[in-house]
Amino acid sequence: MRTHYCTEVTENIIGEKVTVAGWVNSRRDHGGIIFIDLRDKGGIVQLVADPKELDVAESVRDEFVLIATGTVRQRGEGLENPNLITGKIEIVLDELVIENRSKPMPFDLNDEKVNDEIKLRNRFLELRSDKMYDIFKLRSKATIQVRNTLDELGFLDVETPILTKSTPEGARDYLVPSRVHGGEFYALPQSPQLFKQLLMVSGFDKYFQIAKCFRDEDLRADRQPEFTQIDVEMSFCDQEDVIKVAEKLIYDTFTACGKEVPSTFPRITYADAMEKYGSDKPDLRFDMAMVDVIDIFANSTNEIFASIAKDTKNNRIKALRCPNGDNIFSKRQMKGFEDYVRKFGAKGLGYFQMKEDGLKGPLTKFFSEEDLEAIVKTTQLEVGDVVFFGAGDKKTVWDYMGRFRLYLAEQMDIIPTDVYEFVWVVDFPMFEVEDGRTKALHHPFTMPNLEKCDLDNIDDIENIESIAYDIVLNGTELGGGSIRIHKEEIQSKVFKLMGISDEEAKEKFGFLLDALQYGAPSHGGFAMGLDRMIMLLAGTDSIRDVIAFPKTQKAQCLLTQAPSEVDAEQLKELSLRIRKLEQ
Known part of the structure; x- marks a missing residue:
């Protein structure tokens, strides 16, 4: 033609x-x-x-x-x-x-200010724009390179089921009713985790898949109810082997897309990431690390600070130095920052200003000259700086001070947009306890670090370390993985620590537990979010931009009007009846 x-x-x-x-x-x-x-x-x-x-x-x-x-x-x-x-x-x-012929366009293809709802209702038109075509051209190039690299490394591409069994993996499952087995449901996979472990038991040695995953969770800019991940698993490996494969995959993919990145990435422990940056996905494109000053505040005459400082195991008092902040922010602005951190559980936010003649601020009266000098030295303050303080239980302080660090950097416009700053976060805790319930921080099939703990003699369950690792890019979790449990007796102990009975474990994970008894090799792997990777490669701030037909924040497709009601006959075939909830 x-x-x-x-x-x-x-x-x-x-x-x-x-x-x-x-x-x-x-x-x-x-x-x-x-x-x-x-x-x-x-x-x-x-x-x-x-x-x-x-x-x-x-x-x-x-x-x-x-x-x-x-x-x-x-x-x-x-x-x-x-x-x-x-x-x-x-x-x-x-x-x-x-x-x-074409009807008059409902919006200008090159107008960035068009309402998102209008664009999503006409997504097939938005995709005509040069910007969108370039994004999906980039996505195609990256995906092809992923396949080529993993093929070169000897990985086998294997598809795993979309209709599977509901298992507790953190988020809510999307359920699919069975017509043949009335009253029973399939679940769409949150990840291919169990199947890829079974493939290792099957002797496939190296597996990968560009896999569709589904999670019914609250959405935000970097989340969608259905998303794509690069899923990788390998046998007879340790953490170093897995990280080496992941780094080559990232290097090859970014290079193919015209981006310069290093071939290996630095590492930080989970504990250091939380203590310094208040996040397990730290953005290292700028400095501003938090400093612990709880020992100095223990000498304070302020009863609140002194009381918090007595419990150094569960509490933290963190200092965050803001270079030249005294010249950037007014006193009114600095007091207003307290409103920001209160949204995330803070009870207050203290600060000092570094002047020519020393520290100034409403808190100075609670400290001796010696302690004020110690604060200046510990936080490395210079004239013109401001230092902010957060105090309270450690998890709350980590969270709001970590958020505040990013907020300050954005206000100061010091985050570079033209760099790719990777970091591995390693040595994650195995468990976290919330409301008295023990949960796996990654997933319950993660291998605990048995060189550092005895599962039969646990003092503090949150001190158990796992062999798990996340790869973070510019403050976004790009992916992560772990060495898996390959012995049935270890898996059973982990389930018990989580309060999962033998009967519940058998019901939900019986097929995996059975497989582990038939010569399962040691194995591990990782998964990386393909959508998030493309979002960062393309320099866009929303994952919706890199998915051809995305959902809204309410998990709706405005183009097809999904989800939608179905007729009564379909419901009858599926043994379902709709009951309207009272408002």
């Missing part, structure tokens, strides 16, 4: 007859001659039509689909467009076919 894509028509083929096809990007009538910018996947070429010879050109409008045939010629002197690949030529039309 066509001989060339638009951007293949260049000065190298001047004088040749070509046929191009695409959408009308713009039309200009110059009285006696009509110029049409035709767009396809590669870009734009200018068409020239004489309406006296081609009267069809009179009726052409934006976004009409055209098939155009004509002769390539040099543009007139001074009429070249340096912004286009085809800017030195144009096509003088002999034939023009309107393949299809």
